[in-house]
Amino acid sequence: MTVTPASRIFSYLGIHLPDPNPRLSADEVKAIYATTYPELATAVINGPEAVGDKLRYEFLKNLGVKG
Numbered sequence: 849m850t851v852t853p854a855s856r857i858f859s860y861l862g863i864h865l866p867d868p869n870p871r872l873s874a875d876e877v878k879a880i881y882a883t884t885y886p887e888l889a890t891a892v893i894n895g896p897e898a899v900g901d902k903l904r905y906e907f908l909k910n911l912g913v914k915g
Contacts, residue, residue: 857899860885860907874905881907 858865858877868880874893882888890910896903 854898854901854903856896857902857904858907859904860888860891877905878907 853870856867856870856874858867858874858881860881865877865881868877872880874895878888878891878893882891885907887909888907891907892910893905894908895905897906898904
């Protein structure tokens, strides 16, 4: 029996983002992509959700109320 870790899928606003390093946590991946998408700095991570043989993480904008 061989155990292989599930590959991960990251998405933001319908854009599929490749996993930069499987050893990083989802928060570390979010921090990496926050340099390209600054709004990810305050985003919420939804997941993981099993999709076939992959784990799907979605970055969701953290909508706040001003005032």
